[in-house]
Amino acid sequence: MIRVVLPAHLRTLARVDGEVELQITGPVTQCSVLDALEARYPMLRGTIRDHRSGKRRAFVRFFACQQDLSHEPPQAPLPDAVASGAEPYLIVGAMAGG
Amino acid sequence: MSRVRVLVGTRKGAFVLSSDGSRKRWEVSGPHFAGWEIYHVKGSPADPDRLYASQTSGWFGQVIQRSEDGGETWAPVGNEFGYDGTPGTHQWYDGTPHPWEFARVWHLEPSLDDPDTVYAGVEDAGLFRSTDGGQHWQELPGLREHRSAPSWQPGAGGMCLHTIILDPAEPGRMFAAISAAGAFRSDDAGQTWRPVNRGLRSEGIPDPAAEVGHCVHRIAMHPSRPSVLYMQKHWDVMRSDDAGESWHEVSGDLPTDFGFPIDVHAHEPDTVYVVPITSDSHHFPPEGRLRVYRSRTGGEEWEPLTKGLPQQHCYVNVLRDAMAVDSLEDCGIYFGTTGGQVYASADAGDTWEPIVRDLPAVLSVEVQTLR
Numbered sequence: 232m233i234r235v236v237l238p239a240h241l242r243t244l245a246r247v248d249g250e251v252e253l254q255i256t257g258p259v260t261q262c263s264v265l266d267a268l269e270a271r272y273p274m275l276r277g278t279i280r281d282h283r284s285g286k287r288r289a290f291v292r293f294f295a296c297q298q299d300l301s302h303e304p305p306q307a308p309l310p311d312a313v314a315s316g317a318e319p320y321l322i323v324g325a326m327a328g329g
Numbered sequence: 330m331s332r333v334r335v336l337v338g339t340r341k342g343a344f345v346l347s348s349d350g351s352r353k354r355w356e357v358s359g360p361h362f363a364g365w366e367i368y369h370v371k372g373s374p375a376d377p378d379r380l381y382a383s384q385t386s387g388w389f390g391q392v393i394q395r396s397e398d399g400g401e402t403w404a405p406v407g408n409e410f411g412y413d414g415t416p417g418t419h420q421w422y423d424g425t426p427h428p429w430e431f432a433r434v435w436h437l438e439p440s441l442d443d444p445d446t447v448y449a450g451v452e453d454a455g456l457f458r459s460t461d462g463g464q465h466w467q468e469l470p471g472l473r474e475h476r477s478a479p480s481w482q483p484g485a486g487g488m489c490l491h492t493i494i495l496d497p498a499e500p501g502r503m504f505a506a507i508s509a510a511g512a513f514r515s516d517d518a519g520q521t522w523r524p525v526n527r528g529l530r531s532e533g534i535p536d537p538a539a540e541v542g543h544c545v546h547r548i549a550m551h552p553s554r555p556s557v558l559y560m561q562k563h564w565d566v567m568r569s570d571d572a573g574e575s576w577h578e579v580s581g582d583l584p585t586d587f588g589f590p591i592d593v594h595a596h597e598p599d600t601v602y603v604v605p606i607t608s609d610s611h612h613f614p615p616e617g618r619l620r621v622y623r624s625r626t627g628g629e630e631w632e633p634l635t636k637g638l639p640q641q642h643c644y645v646n647v648l649r650d651a652m653a654v655d656s657l658e659d660c661g662i663y664f665g666t667t668g669g670q671v672y673a674s675a676d677a678g679d680t681w682e683p684i685v686r687d688l689p690a691v692l693s694v695e696v697q698t699l700r
Contacts, residue, residue, distance in 0.1 A: 240365065
């Protein structure tokens with residue numbers, strides 16, 4: 232089970248409290264996690280990555296295991312601790328603006 | 330008894346202000362979508378409980394919300410605004426070509442007769458339509474593909490399509506306005522467009538009378554006389570008597586003809602309202618006195634309306650989509666400020682009272698008259 236932590240505004244939009252748990256079949260990558268997340272919560276499509284290009288939105292960041300994964304290739308495997316559910320995958324609204 | 334519902338979009342959420350026809354006591358609901366910028370909220374003329382809201386964020390992009398119960402509950406609908414085909418370029422601030430990029434929806438204009446059909450004016454300038462209640466959006470690319478489009482440049486707020494007017498008398502005729510390209514008209518339901526800027530003069534562009542390039546801030550029409558249009562331009566208040574074919578200035582005795590919103594009395598097609606703002610470099614009322622100006626002669630002759638409005642130390646702005654009128658017998662006028670006040674007049678502007686004083690900066694105000 233993959234654990235995903237959403238930023239507050241996206242938790243409100245998706246109407247979830249706390250962490251989201253996702254079952255992923257196949258390789259656990261940023262792309263497969265986001266695909267599963269958007270399949271479960273279609274209202275999140277376009278809010279994390281661009282509808283057409285799939286590119287991460289500029290002020291969204293991806294963290295896990297104290298690492299910034301934002302610039303990692305979308306198909307790269309996520310750390311084992313994320314794949315096992317020991318650590319959450321964090322989707323973060325970047326600190327910007329006021 | 331009739332009621333009114335005022336739909337307010339702000340920098341940090343949407344608010345719904347409700348009253349009976351007396352418009353003395355108001356219920357305030359909100360913030361809806363707290364923390365998000367709400368550029369516009371508007372109800373369907375065909376089903377007043379069907380509302381659409383444009384919810385945006387620099388972090389998380391565009392969301393469109395829909396309500397079926399007059400704003401008590403909401404649900405997100407489709408938010409994919411993909412330009413048709415491969416979009417070309419417009420001019421960037423430095424004069425270089427810049428690819429069209431979707432940023433946000435500025436204005437939502439529901440169809441006059443079908444609650445499921447709604448138009449969206451977006452930045453970078455483009456016109457979209459949904460015919461399934463906002464679930465899916467298709468661009469009407471004829472506007473963005475106009476031969477002049479590669480020369481369009483953004484205004485300071487971005488290259489936004491901010492005004493959409495549907496002609497109630499001529500099926501298929503619609504108007505759109507873009508900052509800073511100008512006014513455009515379609516006579517075939519948005520398939521093809523042409524600029525309608527003849528008579529506009531803008532000193533801030535190389536050819537003041539150019540076909541396009543004018544920073545039109547707002548256009549208003551009275552539904553009983555749709556060939557007459559009023560425009561608040563960057564500078565100048567303008568009027569057209571031939572559905573945009575030509576314009577003439579009606580700024581007359583206004584203290585300044587810079588401003589953003591313009592609107593028309595619900596029952597008097599020659600009664601027009603503007604809020605003069607000092608200048609393009611001083612976005613606040615002249616002398617710190619917030620005054621709405623009313624013309625009962627279709628322009629040229631204007632009177633200040635001040636009762637109940639702050640007449641000292643007032644340095645707010647009123648943005649282009651932040652004024653609206655109701656259609657009760659005594660026409661109500663409403664506007665919101667960047668200081669978070671929403672003012673209402675239940676007597677066509679003679680006297681004003683704030684409905685609320687401390688909202689986030691107001692981006693848009695719409696009014697529904699419910700019978």
